[in-house]
Amino acid sequence: MYWNQPPIHPSAQGWTSQRREERVYTEDLLHQNIGKEITFYQTYENNPQWPAKVLTGTLREVGRDFVLVRDRETGKDHILMNINIDFYVFETQPANLVPRRR
Template sequence: MSSSMPVGSGMPAGPGMPVGSGMPVGGSVPPQVTSGSPMTPSGAVVPTQQPVFEQSYIENILRLNLGKVGTFYMTYENNSQWNAKVFKGVLEAAGRDHIIISDPSTGQRTILLMVNLDYATFDQPLTYQYPGVTGNPPVTRN
């Protein structure tokens, strides 16, 4: 390997060739603006809007229903005191790995780990949006 060849570039450095880029200045890669959007040769930005769909994960469904009272059924394996426990409260927050509920009468907040959640029930209709579908599902009554 010659000393004029930067490590990893695969091409020798020379006039009009930035060190380490491996691509001549003004090469075939279209220029981009700082947002990452491609530009036409005249300098116009080409819009690349992609639809944004939130995936249907439990934390997203719970986030759509903050403020509603729910009952959360949890299982704790290998626990000598209690294997399963039921929590009821106002849904305050939901993250990827946790749920925060509060007791309206005492104000006490409880953090529940999502890994222990078996299922949850709510006594009122839930807001639910599946990716690509707008609106709420029809309310069914027994």
């Protein structure tokens, strides 16, 4: 999923390389919003006990494949794997967007 070598894309002038610094990932956006109230909507395939889960809390940390959230109701920390997250909603403030690099 994450490569050490930048991807290479064909263009009209030939092959060009697009480095990570030139793109914005959800990881970058979430990292800019640590400390904000957020709701995560998740699904878990083939799990009859809880196929879908919603968690609202404070975003504490962001990694490449996970997020750490403190549950608003229980005060417990949860590590959520990105593969299970369908989408998220910022509850208290608009999300800070990552500035575009030129």
